[in-house]
Amino acid sequence: MDWGTAIKGFTSYLKLERGMAANSINAYISDLDKLQQFSVNEEVILTPDKIKLADLRRFLTWISELGMLPTSQARILSGVKSFYKYLLLEDEIKINPAELLESPKTRRKLPDVLSKTDVDNLINAIDLSKPDGARNKAILEILYSCGLRVSELTELRISNLYLEIEFIKVLGKGSKERLVPIGRPATKALEIWLNEVRVHISIKKGEEDFVFLNRRGSRLTRVYIFMLIKQLAETIGLKKKISPHTFRHSFATHLVEGGADLRAVQEMLGHESITTTEIYTHLDNDYLKSTIRQYHPRS
Incomplete structure (x- = not known):
């Protein structure tokens, strides 16, 4: 079995049977x-069906020496395991060489989170006098109100x-489809964009x-x-490193800190596993300190 044939079949499997998105x-x-690059660099070129557990362990050492972070190594290993399950x-x-392969230990990194004031400042920094102002305000309102991934927004x-x-x-x-509630500020911003601005655009077929x-x-x-x-972060002088995903993190964190049920947050985020959602149960140190001072009998 050659790599080209195996990868082509795996691609069709992911698309047709697993229903995965192109990204x-x-x-x-x-x-x-x-993994294919690694196999070519070996003394004897390894085809997918000839790779053994020892080869995969050497592969993990190889990508580690390339300077990849443990999180990147774990992601690559997940793909390799899926590939061998397919084969x-x-x-x-006849035997899955990746079955006993252990993932590198990773530390779960807490995502950067915007404060409610940060969110307000970013939205208020949008110049509504410009033609794209109404659209950009609706974009930020929906990212924060609904916790969408950037691809889900586009x-x-x-x-x-x-x-x-x-x-x-x-x-x-x-x-996978899911229904997500949308708040009133986001609804209002969206309606202004749709009914007052978008209607005047000549839309491509x-x-x-x-x-x-x-x-x-x-x-x-x-x-x-x-x-x-x-650009908006630079406009308000925000020092945090943020992206569209930061709004998703902030959406989830603010819900959990406000007392929302974790299962409900999981459903709104579209997480398959509740363990993915549990990262949002972190609370900042000031909040923890104030809780101890307020409620602990010997604080």
Whole structure:
């Protein structure tokens, strides 16, 4: 079995049977390419069906020596394990060499979180006198109100807006749909964009249903959203390193700190596992200190 045939079959499996999105598939294949590169560098070129557990352990050492962080190593290993599960499923191998492979130990990093004041300042920094001001305000309001991933925002469609009942339908990872509540400030900003600004744009054919468009009538790119947020952070002098995902982290953290049920937050974020959502149970040190002082009998 050669690498090209194996990777092509794995790609079809991820797309058709696992229902993965294109970005996720590309990430898996990119990680698998590293294993292929390693196999070519060996004294005897290893094909996918000839690789053993010892080879995979050497591979992990190899990517570690390249300077990759443990989190990156763990992600690559996850892709490799999925690949060998696929080969076993297709009877291309009889024994899964990755089954006993241990993941590198990783520290769970707490995400950067915006304060409520930070969110207000970023939104207030948008110049509403400019043609794209109403759109950009709606973008930030929805990122924070609904906790969307940036790809979910750029793919948001008008046909999936149910503003009369304060919900939007989101297409998440693996093409999985979920309903997310939308707050009143976000609804108001969205309605202004849709009814007062977007209606005057000449829309490119095929893009009619996308909520957020540029001046040429095409849907916005992920890169534009990143650049918008970076620019606004510079405008208000915010020193934190932030991205669209920071709004998602802040959405979840503020809900949990306010007493929201973790299962409800999991559902709104579209997490498959509750353990992914549990990262948002962190609270800042000042809050913990004030809680101890207020409630502990010997504080």
